[in-house]
Amino acid sequence: MIVKEWCSFCGECAGVCPRNLIQVREYALVFKEDECRDCDTCIKACPINALEKED
DSSP states (O other), X not given: OEEOTTOOOOSHHHHHXXXXXXXXXXXXXXXXXXXXXXXXXXXXHOTTOOEEOOO
């Protein structure tokens, strides 16, 4: 997952992740990519479109 520079670290993505793989830290998202199943729930939940799927 790519986190864009305008991410506000609001935590919406972390709150909807069905596998609880995202944690919001002080001005950073900690994401366990190796366990992600690419469901895109976090990307869809972002209110400011600050998340993007990696190619």
